[in-house]
Amino acid sequence: MAKYLSIKVYCSLLAVVCLIIIATVYKDQIPYTTFSTYTTFSNGKLTRSQAKELIGQNENFVSATKLSLASRGMKEVGIEQGLWYKYNWHNVKLTEEGKRYFTEDIDFTNSLKDALVLKEPLKRVVVEVKGIADGMNGLASDVIKEVQFTWEYREMSDVVALYSGESESMDRKGAALMRLYDDGWRVEEIEVE
Numbered sequence: 001m002a003k004y005l006s007i008k009v010y011c012s013l014l015a016v017v018c019l020i021i022i023a024t025v026y027k028d029q030i031p032y033t034t035f036s037t038y039t040t041f042s043n044g045k046l047t048r049s050q051a052k053e054l055i056g057q058n059e060n061f062v063s064a065t066k067l068s069l070a071s072r073g074m075k076e077v078g079i080e081q082g083l084w085y086k087y088n089w090h091n092v093k094l095t096e097e098g099k100r101y102f103t104e105d106i107d108f109t110n111s112l113k114d115a116l117v118l119k120e121p122l123k124r125v126v127v128e129v130k131g132i133a134d135g136m137n138g139l140a141s142d143v144i145k146e147v148q149f150t151w152e153y154r155e156m157s158d159v160v161a162l163y164s165g166e167s168e169s170m171d172r173k174g175a176a177l178m179r180l181y182d183d184g185w186r187v188e189e190i191e192v193e
Helices: 002-025 038-042 048-057 074-080 158-164
Strands: 063-067 084-086 091-094 116-134 144-154 172-181 184-192
Touching: 048 116, 048 144, 048 172, 048 184, 063 158, 074 084, 074 091, 074 158, 116 158, 144 184
Parallel strands: none
Antiparallel strands: 063 116, 084 091, 116 144, 144 172, 172 184
16 A cells, blocks of 8 residues: 555656646746646746736726727817717717717817727737836836736727727837736736827
8 A cells, every 4th residue: 555655646746747847848838827826837937928918818908998089170070970969069969870989978178088988899909018127116026027018909990990090000008017926927007008
């Protein structure tokens, strides 16, 4: 019985060693979700591919429901195209056609930032992680990383593109603050332009 247990223990240890070796050699090719304890295999190192995946899955990043209006001149363009009509001096109300794309009337007296509230959220996708820096605000840290990245919209209609002045292929910048926990890296904060 003791001989059987020692062989079983030896095989188990050998399997663990093999997994560690495989994970170390192929660490950039193994998806994050394959191993629940990412830190076991990478010693807490955050790679660009892992950062890209984590940002791309973050609920605060993946979709946008509000966009800024391109300019105040878009008020007249929208009236001409039948998306809204003049309600009073500064405000417009959506027509049935306008309600296909937007959900709220637009007040032109306020800031144009976030003036367009979209009926269908736009999808955001990380294009590339440009860099990963230790810590934040210049303070070195192994457990906090600042990640700079570029991103783009996907599945944007021509109408939304026209009124927001945006396009799918525009190069946009973003930054994420990530923290290492006992179960791996998590996005703490995220900002997009």
